[in-house]
Amino acid sequence: MSKKITKICCIGAGYVGGPTMAVIAQKCPDIQVTVVDLNQARIDAWNDPDTEKIPVYEPGLDKVVAEARGRNLFFSTEVDKAIDEAEMIFISVNTPTKTYGSGKGMAADLKYIELCARQIARVSTTDKIVVEKSTLPVRTAEAVKNILQNTGNGVNYQILSNPEFLAEGTAVEDLHAPDRVLIGGDTTPEGQDAVQSLVDIYSRWVPRERVLTTNLWSSELSKLTANAFLAQRVSSINSLSELCERTGADVSEVARSIGTDSRIGPKFLKSSVGFGGSCFQKDILNLVYIARSYGLREVADYWEQVIIMNDHQKRRFANNIVKTLYNTVSGKKIAFLGWAFKKDTNDTRESAAIYVADDLLNEQAGITVYDPKVPASQVYSDLDYLETRSSEKNKQYLTVVEDPYEACKDAHAIAVLTEWDEFKDYDWKKIYDNMKKPAFVFDGRSLLDQAKLSEIGFKVYVIGKEAVK
Ligand code: UDX
Ligand code: UDX
Secondary structure (H helix, E strand, O other): OOOOOOEEEEEOOOOOHHHHHHHHHHHOOOOEEEEEOOOHHHHHHHOOOOHHHOOOOOOOHHHHHHHHEOOOEEEEOOHHHHHHHOOEEEEOOOOOEOOOOOOOOOOEOOHHHHHHHHHHHHHOOOOEEEEEOOOOOOOHHHHHHHHHHOOOOOOOEEEEEOOOOOOOOOHHHHHHOOOOEEEEEOOOHHHHHHHHHHHHHHOOOOOHHHEEEEEHHHHHHHHHHHHHHHHHHHHHHHHHHHHHHHHOOOHHHHHHHHHOOOOOOOOOOOOOOOOOOOOHHHHHHHHHHHHHHOOOHHHHHHHHHHHHHHHHHHHHHHHHHHHHOOOOOOOOEEEEEOOOOOOOOOOOOOOHHHHHHHHHHHOOOEEEEEOOOOOHHHHHHHHHHHOOOOHHHHHHHEEEOOOHHHHHOOOOEEEEOOOOHHHHHOOHHHHHHOOOOOOEEEEOOOOOOHHHHHHHOOEEEEOOOOOOO
C-alpha cells in the first residue's frame, strides 16, 4: 500500500524548488510543504511580507505564494528539522558543471547532491522517500541510494526520479498544466509503492494519463534527452540563420514553412542570438560526458555539435556588430536591451548577453545595459565570473541603467539580447533622435518591426535576414 504523504521537505529554494513546492502546496492544502536552503538571505526573501519581493521572478508566482505561505507552505533554514519531520524529501539543489578536476567543464558537479544525501542519512529516524528533482546524470540515484542505505540505523529509503520540465518565465503555467509529469522508481514492490505516493500527489491536479512512470534510469536519462532535443532544434534553426543571411532566404519564413509540417511542429524554431539558461548547455555537456565515458565517441561528438553551433551563434552576433560599425567599436557606445537569457525571468545563467558583452569589451567597446528585471549587481557578477578582465575594468567599460532611453542616448548601436515585450512599444523615433548617426540596431531576437525602424532611419540587422544594402 502506498503511503499517504502529510509532510514534504524540499532542499533547495531556487528557480526549481521554490515554484514547484509553491504549486504543490497550493494544490494540496492538507500537505505541509517546507522548503529549506542554506542561504539565509534567499529564505528571508521568500518570507518577505511583500510577495513581489520573492527571489524568483515568475509571472503569477507571487499570487501562489501569497495563497499558500503560512498556511501549509514554509520557507526555512532549519534543514535537519524539516528532513526529520518529512515522509518525502525533494532534492532540488544546483548541479553546476564541474569547474575543477576530472570532467572539468563537462561533468555535473554532484557534491551538493552528495551532501544532501549524507545529511538525510545522518538526520533521518523514520522511513523516507527521497525524490531527485535536480537534473542529474543517469545512474546518480545509485550513488544516492548507496549513501542512504549504508547508515545502518534501520531507516528504509526509496529513491525516485521526478525531473522538472518547467521553463522559466512560464513556470507557474507549466506546473499547473504540464504536458506530462515523469516519475521514475525501482521496479520492486516497495519502489512501486513509493512511485504511487508521488503519483497520488500530482494526480490532485494533473490528469492521470499525463503522469508517466518509468524505471529510475529512463527517467534520469529522459530529462537530459528532452533538453538536448530542445536545444538541438534551436541550434538547427540558428545554423540556418547564417545561411539565410547569405542567400536572401528569411529564417522566420523558413521556420514557419517547416513548422507547419506536423512531424516537425512549430515550437522551438525561433532563431536567436543563442540559447542560454541553466539547463541546456549543462545537460548536453553532461550527455556528452556520459557518452564519452562509455567510449561512445560518435554519440558524444553528435551532441557536442549543438553546443559548438550555439557558441558560434553568440560570437557571430558580436563579430557582426564590430564588422558593421566599420571594423571598430573601440570607444563607441553600444546599448544592450536585455540581459536575462529570455523574457519574463530575472535569471541570467548562461545568457547570450554575457558572452556578446565579453566579446565587445575585448574590442574596447563601451556598453550600457538596460534590463527590466535584472539588477546591476547580477550583470557585473556574470561578467566577473568569466575572469576575462578585472572587475574594475568591467565596471569602467560597462554601465547598467534603469531607463531604456538613457541606455540608448548617444549610442552608436543598439543590440537586442532578450525578447522583452516592452521593447516593442518604445518611442523609437525618440530613441533614434538621441543616437549617433548612422544609428544601428542589431536585433538578436527578431523582435522589432524592421520596416518601421528602417523608415525612421535606423540601419537594422536581424538574425537570419539578409543585411540591408
Ligand atoms: C537547479 C539546477 O540548476 C537544475 O539543473 C536542477 O534541475 C534543479 O536545481 P535551480 O533551482 O534553478 O536549479 O538552482 P538554484 O536557483 O541555484 O537553487 C539551488 C538552491 O539550492 C540554492 O538556493 C542553494 O543555496 C541551495 N543549496 C545548494 C542548498 O540549500 N544546499 C546545498 O547543499 C546546495
Ligand atoms: C528549459 C526547458 O525548456 C525545460 O523543460 C527544462 O526543465 C529546463 O530547461 P528554460 O531554460 O527555462 O527551460 O527555457 P527555454 O524556454 O527552454 O529556453 C532556453 C533558451 O533557448 C533561451 O535562451 C531561449 O531564448 C532559447 N530559445 C528557445 C531560442 O533561442 N529559440 C526558441 O525557439 C526557443
